Amino acid sequence: xxxxxxxxxxxxxxxxxxxxxxxxxxxDRVDADIKIEPRDWMPEGYRKTLIRQIGQHAxxxxxxxxxxxxxxxxxxxxxxxxxxxxxxxxxxGHGLYLYAAAETLGITRDDMTEQLLSGKMxxxxxxxxxxxxxxxxxxxxxxxxxxxxxxxxxxxxxSYGPYSRAMIxxxxxxxxxxRQGYDIMMKMAQGSEAQKRMxxxxxxxxxxxxxxxxxxxxxxxxxxxxxxxxxxxxNTNDELRQKFVDQTVPQAEFLGLTVPDENLKWNEDRxxxxxxxxxxxxxxxxxxxxxxxxAERLSARQKAWDEGQWVRDGLLAHARKSAARxxxxx
Amino acid sequence: xxxxxxxxxxxxLLRMGDNTLILGHRVSEWCGxxxxxxxxxxxxxxxxxxxxQTQLWLGYAAEVQGEGKxxxxxxxxxxxxxxxxxxLVELPNGDFGQTLMRQFFFDxxxxxxxPRLANSADPRIAEIAEKATKEVAYHxxxxxxxxxxxxxxTEESHTRMQAALDYLYPYVGEFFLSDEGDAALAAAGIAPxxxxxxxxxxxxxxxxxxxxxxxxxxxxxxxxxxxxxxxxTEHLGHILxxxxxxxxxxxxxxx
Numbered sequence: 001x002x003x004x005x006x007x008x009x010x011x012x013x014x015x016x017x018x019x020x021x022x023x024x025x026x027x028d029r030v031d032a033d034i035k036i037e038p039r040d041w042m043p044e045g046y047r048k049t050l051i052r053q054i055g056q057h058a059x060x061x062x063x064x065x066x067x068x069x070x071x072x073x074x075x076x077x078x079x080x081x082x083x084x085x086x087x088x089x090x091x092x093g094h095g096l097y098l099y100a101a102a103e104t105l106g107i108t109r110d111d112m113t114e115q116l117l118s119g120k121m122x123x124x125x126x127x128x129x130x131x132x133x134x135x136x137x138x139x140x141x142x143x144x145x146x147x148x149x150x151x152x153x154x155x156x157x158x159s160y161g162p163y164s165r166a167m168i169x170x171x172x173x174x175x176x177x178x179r180q181g182y183d184i185m186m187k188m189a190q191g192s193e194a195q196k197r198m199x200x201x202x203x204x205x206x207x208x209x210x211x212x213x214x215x216x217x218x219x220x221x222x223x224x225x226x227x228x229x230x231x232x233x234x235n236t237n238d239e240l241r242q243k244f245v246d247q248t249v250p251q252a253e254f255l256g257l258t259v260p261d262e263n264l265k266w267n268e269d270r271x272x273x274x275x276x277x278x279x280x281x282x283x284x285x286x287x288x289x290x291x292x293x294x295a296e297r298l299s300a301r302q303k304a305w306d307e308g309q310w311v312r313d314g315l316l317a318h319a320r321k322s323a324a325r326x327x328x329x330x
Numbered sequence: 331x332x333x334x335x336x337x338x339x340x341x342x343l344l345r346m347g348d349n350t351l352i353l354g355h356r357v358s359e360w361c362g363x364x365x366x367x368x369x370x371x372x373x374x375x376x377x378x379x380x381x382x383q384t385q386l387w388l389g390y391a392a393e394v395q396g397e398g399k400x401x402x403x404x405x406x407x408x409x410x411x412x413x414x415x416x417x418l419v420e421l422p423n424g425d426f427g428q429t430l431m432r433q434f435f436f437d438x439x440x441x442x443x444x445p446r447l448a449n450s451a452d453p454r455i456a457e458i459a460e461k462a463t464k465e466v467a468y469h470x471x472x473x474x475x476x477x478x479x480x481x482x483x484t485e486e487s488h489t490r491m492q493a494a495l496d497y498l499y500p501y502v503g504e505f506f507l508s509d510e511g512d513a514a515l516a517a518a519g520i521a522p523x524x525x526x527x528x529x530x531x532x533x534x535x536x537x538x539x540x541x542x543x544x545x546x547x548x549x550x551x552x553x554x555x556x557x558x559x560x561x562x563t564e565h566l567g568h569i570l571x572x573x574x575x576x577x578x579x580x581x582x583x584x585x
Contacts, residue, residue, distance in 0.1 A: 042549065055336045060369070061363070063363060065362030065370065066361075068361075069361030069362040069363075071360055072361050072377075073355060073359060073572050073573060074360045074573065074575055075576075075583035076406070076575060076576040076577055076583075077389075077402045077406075078351075078381055078384060078385045078401055078402055079385070079403055079584050080383050080585055081358075081381050082378055082381050082382060082385075085374050085377050085378040085381065086374075086378055088361055088362070088374055089370075089371055089375055089378065089494045092362075092367055092370040092374065095367055095370055096367055096368070096371070099367070109367075119346065120464060129475055134576055135585070185585060187585055188585075190583075191441075191583055191584060192580065192582075192583050194580055194582055194583070195580070219347070223333075261465065298361065300363065301518035302361045303363070304362070304365065305365075307365070307425065307426075308364065308365020308366060308369075308426065309365075309425070309489065310486045310487055311365035311366070311369075311480065311487065312365055312366055313425050313484050313486070313487065314479065314480045314483025314484050314486070314487025314488075315479045315480065315483060315487075316475075316483075317483040317484045317487070318478070318479040318480070318483040319479070
């Protein structure tokens with residue numbers, strides 16, 4: 001998943017005795033792992049939080065096409081070009097399922113797009129980092145998709161039916177992407193000196209931004225507590241980040257690459273790696289719009305939207321004319 | 331097969347593979363920038379099919395050439411004068427309308443050619459064409475529908491599509507220019523004579539343009555020089571600069 005710092009009601013979890021009958025019945029269903037479907041009653045806060053979360057994820061898939069699209073025309077072999085094209089196509093498809101899931105909550109895709117472009121809705125901070133060498137295509141697949149999968153796998157069990165079903169489809173494709181990314185890293189890490197250098201440089205640049213993908217520690221967050229009670233967030237950010245580090249470090253070792261963290265060390269007592277936190281000031285700056293590529297990413301989306309207006313209008317006008325002609329003929 | 335046939339065959343395979351390679355490159359430039367999400371998906375899918383076809387055509391070309399090269403060598407290590415694609419596919423994307431008009435002109439040609447190649451006397455060509463026929467049938471349906479939708483849409487979309495048509499039409503004729511090699515392949519039942527596809531192509535294109543309320547130019551002037559390598563457009567060099575950069579900058583590396 002690519003959702004960070006999704007705000008919930010801001011009030012913390014409502015105690016059971018303060019819930020209305022409807023809220024209690026709703027919470028009982030969630031607790032019993034019965035899926036909530038679009039026509040079911042749901043608390044307004046649940047609906048709004050889900051729109052923010054699913055919308056942020058959908059936007060991330062769409063904006064996420066750009067850093068990878070940056071290398072399609074320069075992919076070094078026909079096969080790599082095809083794999084990358086297929087991946088970017090999958091991401092657009094993920095955006096489509098997710099927008100469709102969000103639309104079941106009473107918002108249109110166009111509304112969400114407008115909110116992305118106005119800055120009201122966010123996308124993942126990770127896509128505001130540049131892709132500078134071919135090894136970045138490997139690092140994005142390995143680390144970025146790897147981090148996304150950490151979050152998405154548990155979300156297959158999320159309480160909202162359409163979201164859960166979208167996540168099941170997405171997970172299948174994401175794990176394929178991660179393997180492809182790792183395969184690129186493997187080729188680079190075993191390749192020429194220049195390729196090894198590109199691979200290490202990509203890991204250096206993407207390591208901390210990947211850790212940021214999980215968001216800051218939310219152990220104390222009222223937003224997260226409510227989202228977890230509603231089962232639209234299944235684990236804390238710290239749990240997922242730890243799991244990601246534990247999984248990724250041995251993979252880096254296998255590649256012969258060095259994780260850029262002097263404090264990285266296996267902790268026998270905890271049974272986990274100890275590691276350094278990313279620079280959270282940098283993270284908040286990226287969220288505020290000060291990342292290396294924020295302005296470019298948003299202006300690329302804005303340009304696509306503005307320059308596509310005549311196309312959308314044209315196709316709509318044609319569809320209306322065709323429908324009118326059909327009625328006239330009947 | 332005789333020597334002359336091998337030369338003609340190689341030329342033919344390069345023409346097929348270079349068309350799909352260069353057009354696939356152009357289409358892939360749209361990644362993440364389409365007017366609507368469904369079009370992003372469709373454009374990526376089209377590019378993917380075209381690059382997939384390229385692998386097959388250039389893979390066979392490399393075998394026929396017999397110099398121990400691969401499809402990648404042909405794609406990434408030849409200079410512009412060795413490319414044999416028609417000029418149409420090199421032309422810039424322009425707006426979405428121009429991209430889809432170019433796609434339609436290509437798909438229409440490809441959709442007429444592929445089923446015939448599927449009956450080629452050369453079983454390898456027949457096999458590639460058999461696979462491509464299915465993809466191309468989908469491509470042409472989509473690009474024709476989009477040309478019709480935008481031609482018969484708003485005043486602005488109509489004007490833009492007519493401008494795209496006027497700009498691109500002089501590049502259509504090159505598909506149908508035949509040379510001695512084409513004649514040799516036609517005689518051997520390997521590929522149809524390009525000129526023989528023209529009337530079916532015209533009928534089809536005229537029908538789609540009528541539905542799109544667009545007007546085909548009277549003038550049949552045809553730019554040429556791509557499929558025989560005599561004179562490409564200035565655009566091809568820039569495409570290759572980008573496409574071949576990694577292979578050229580780091581020769582001999584595996585990726």
